[in-house]
Amino acid sequence: MLDTKFIRENTERVLRVAHAKHTNPDIQGLIQCDERRRAIIQQAQDLKARRNSVSEEIARRKKAKQDASDLITEMKTVADTIKRLDDELRSVEEQMEQIALFIPNLTHESVPHGSDxxxxxxxxxxxxxxxxxxxxxxxxxxxxxxxxxxxxxxxxxxxxxxxxxxxxxxxxxxxxxxxxxxxxxxxxxxxxxxxxxxxxxxxxxxxxxxxxxxxxxxxxxxxxxxxxxxxxxxxxxxxxxxxxxxxxxxxxxxxxxxxxxxxxxxxxxxxxxxxxxxxxxxxxxxxxxxxxxxxxxxxxxxxxxxxxxxxxxxxxxxxxxxxxxxxxxxxxxxxxxxxxxxxxxxxxxxxxxxxxxxxxxxxxxxxxxxxxxxxxxxxxxxxxxxxxxxxxxxxxxxxxxxxxxxxxxxxxxxxxxxxxxxx
RNA sequence: GGAGAGGUGCUAGAGUGGUUGAAUAGGACGGUCUCGAAAACCGUUAUAGGAGCAAUCCUAUCGAGGGUUCGAAUCCCUCCCUCUCCGCCA
Missing domain, CATH: 3.30.930.10 (Bira Bifunctional Protein; Domain 2)
Known part of the structure; x- marks a missing residue:
């Protein structure tokens, strides 16, 4: 398996070697998934950070015997969104893995070029x-x-x-x-x-x-x-x-x-x-x-x-x-x-x-x-x-x-x- | 195959649903002290991912994966592994 970051930055080389090894992985698909993946991660992370801090606030209010139902209601929808994003993230990462697992290793520079x-x-x-x-x-x-x-x-x-x-x-x-x-x-x-x-x-x-x-x-x-x-x-x-x-x-x-x-x-x-x-x-x-x-x-x-x-x-x-x-x-x-x-x-x-x-x-x-x-x-x-x-x-x-x-x-x-x- | 117990950081070992990345001890590393060492004392002790030029910030991770919940190491389900006893077989 190659590093996704490496593939992103060396697309040409990865494709050249993959073709030399008689394979044809969907590198473009992988890179598109990776972009989507990072967008999802960022969005989910922001929401999780908010959830964490609001949860603390809820705990604080409950300790002080104050009402927190407004926050809890808000967090219910946040939790739903997080779940949806995490599900999508999982499916995108699965797609990426299915491509990545079929990308062959690069060959060393001392390896001669040849078809068979x-x-x-x-x-x-x-x-x-x-x-x-x-x-x-x-x-x-x-x-x-x-x-x-x-x-x-x-x-x-x-x-x-x-x-x-x-x-x-x-x-x-x-x-x-x-x-x-x-x-x-x-x-x-x-x-x-x-x-x-x-x-x-x-x-x-x-x-x-x-x-x-x-x-x-x-x-x-x-x-x-x-x-x-x-x-x-x-x-x-x-x-x-x-x-x-x-x-x-x-x-x-x-x-x-x-x-x-x-x-x-x-x-x-x-x-x-x-x-x-x-x-x-x-x-x-x-x-x-x-x-x-x-x-x-x-x-x-x-x-x-x-x-x-x-x-x-x-x-x-x-x-x-x-x-x-x-x-x-x-x-x-x-x-x-x-x-x-x-x-x-x-x-x-x-x-x-x-x-x-x-x-x-x-x-x-x-x-x-x-x-x-x-x-x-x-x-x-x-x-x-x-x-x-x-x-x-x-x-x-x-x-x-x-x-x-x-x-x-x-x-x-x-x-x-x-x-x-x-x- | 049946019954039970358990899986927490480098290791041992706590842990009440609410600042627990996680007490405490040991080990390791750094420092003080010493001629040097030991002892003692002080400190440090993750990994992955995301944002950022950077300092840094954020997220995830307590066997694995689901679920309940505003919030899970803690509750529920499934699976994996380890240990004990019984049975079966070498």
């Missing part, structure tokens, strides 16, 4: 294990490998829940758990505090991080309890400090946490449906930071490096991409994607998306801090990134570490977490 993912900019690339054995001819894709090794049962997963809900079996389940533990331990060792969060959250939390109201269709909802399954741990972790004031001395605050992630993927049916490429439920370790505004972009860079470090440790080829404004998410000011290389798909697959939301989420979720003693409260900047999501990581791992004999070699750093060194 084809105009993203590759920042750096890491080659990983060289030469990759699968590139030398005996190449199987991750679905074939998973089935041959018996580590994922897609059919039974579909029976239990539906397609997109994989069932990990035996060493597959162990490898999945090892990956999550390996990543968590790594981040904990690098200054992140682990949290284990609720997977179901209320509506206020979903609004806080920007999933609602715009992306309601993308989420699984438990209507009877007004709860939503989280699409990412970002929601739960960022909302830990909703409506709270953080101490400047504890910033930047670095948290990491595992969660299962649930996505309906409405509208993307038939796209990347093979195997692990796009799932309704998957596992992910998330990194979240709460930072001072002046430090948030440096924190974004280090966040990306923390996520990349996992791939380096596993020697999996990847690249880091800076998203152009047209591909940058609704709430984000700047986003880097980390993509691993799938030799079977001959494609880059996104395993992490690291974003600085500046104060966009903090304003929605009311997360603030006091820069120094006596200073005014300010919104913190929130950042997050996957560190990492497992399904596509598993794709890359299986494909890159398959051996001539058809087995999967377990990268050395994972072996102690798995308890075996091949599948």
């Amino acid at each position: 993912a084809s105009q993203n900019v590759e920042i750096r690339r890491y080659d990983g294990i060289q030469p990759c054995e699968c590139e030398r001819g005996f190449r199987k894709d991750h679905v074939t490998l998973a089935k041959e090794r018996g580590i994922v049962d897609f059919e039974r997963g579909a029976k239990i829940a539906g397609s997109g809900f994989p069932l990990y079996v035996g060493k597959g389940a162990q490898l999945e758990r090892a990956l999550l533990n390996f990543m968590l331990e790594y981040h904990i060792a690098h200054g992140y505090t682990e949290v284990f969060v609720p997977f179901l959250v209320n509506e206020a939390s979903m609004r806080g991080t920007g999933q609602l109201p715009k992306f309601a269709e993308d989420m699984y909802a438990c209507q009877a309890d007004a709860l939503y399954l989280i699409p990412t741990a970002e929601v739960s972790i960022t909302n830990i400090y909703r409506d709270e004031i953080l101490h400047a001395s504890e910033l930047p605050k670095k948290l990491c946490g595992y969660s299962a992630c649930f996505r309906r993927e409405a509208g993307s049916y038939g796209k990347d449906t093979r195997g692990f490429l796009r799932l309704h439920q998957f596992n992910k370790v998330e990194l979240v930071k709460f930072a001072k505004p002046q430090e948030s972009y440096a924190e974004l860079e280090s966040l990306v490096h923390d996520a990349e470090a996992i791939l380096k440790a596993l020697q999996i080829p990847y690249r880091v991409v800076l998203l152009c404004d047209g591909d940058t998410g609704f709430s984000s000011a700047k986003t880097y994607d980390i993509e691993v290389w799938s030799p079977a798909e001959q494609k880059w697959l996104e395993v992490s998306s690291c974003s600085n939301f500046e104060d966009f989420q903090a304003r929605r979720a009311q997360i603030r801090y006091r820069p120094e003693h006596g200073a005014k409260l300010e919104f913190v900047h929130t950042l997050n990134g996957s560190g990492l999501a497992t399904p596509r990581l598993m794709v890359a791992l299986l494909e890159h570490y398959q051996t001539e004999s058809g087995k999967i070699h377990i990268p050395e750093p994972l072996q102690s977490y798995c308890g075996f060194n091949s599948i």
Whole structure:
């Protein structure tokens, strides 16, 4: 959410970015409502000030056993007017919120202009294990490998829940758990505090991080309890400090946490449906930071490096991409994607998306801090990134570490977490 | 699921429908005192919004939202949360 005052004073810029992000909010309507709102407030305030002072006068007269019926009669009509104005104010503010909630965040000046993912900019690339054995001819894709090794049962997963809900079996389940533990331990060792969060959250939390109201269709909802399954741990972790004031001395605050992630993927049916490429439920370790505004972009860079470090440790080829404004998410000011290389798909697959939301989420979720003693409260900047999501990581791992004999070699750093060194 | 108790400022904790943004205590901060510190004493201790160049003034906020009233922290209703007991299940 952007500040109304800011929108009023920077209409052109807000509209330009909104259009770049393929949205078309009614900024003019918002500004008109805002003018009406301020007129109402002024009128209502004057009446309330009068009501307050006359009420005192009534109290004084009653104490002195004098008649106050004339004042009471007058105040009855004043009270009616106030009520009418307050009702109108509420409806105008609701209209404003309905517009404001659909205005995307501004992008940072360093974000390139572009219409879609084809105009993203590759920042750096890491080659990983060289030469990759699968590139030398005996190449199987991750679905074939998973089935041959018996580590994922897609059919039974579909029976239990539906397609997109994989069932990990035996060493597959162990490898999945090892990956999550390996990543968590790594981040904990690098200054992140682990949290284990609720997977179901209320509506206020979903609004806080920007999933609602715009992306309601993308989420699984438990209507009877007004709860939503989280699409990412970002929601739960960022909302830990909703409506709270953080101490400047504890910033930047670095948290990491595992969660299962649930996505309906409405509208993307038939796209990347093979195997692990796009799932309704998957596992992910998330990194979240709460930072001072002046430090948030440096924190974004280090966040990306923390996520990349996992791939380096596993020697999996990847690249880091800076998203152009047209591909940058609704709430984000700047986003880097980390993509691993799938030799079977001959494609880059996104395993992490690291974003600085500046104060966009903090304003929605009311997360603030006091820069120094006596200073005014300010919104913190929130950042997050996957560190990492497992399904596509598993794709890359299986494909890159398959051996001539058809087995999967377990990268050395994972072996102690798995308890075996091949599948 | 049933019965009860409760939600007040940074914290603890008063509060009679009528100058209660809110007693009191603690904490924090500033000052006096001190070589320094402690103690003692004095003072400060919100957030959001509106008007104004500004000093400043005004409005709202006692879990959330409605209602009653000239006037609500205080009365009524709905919801949320916490705690205790019972039941049920891990």
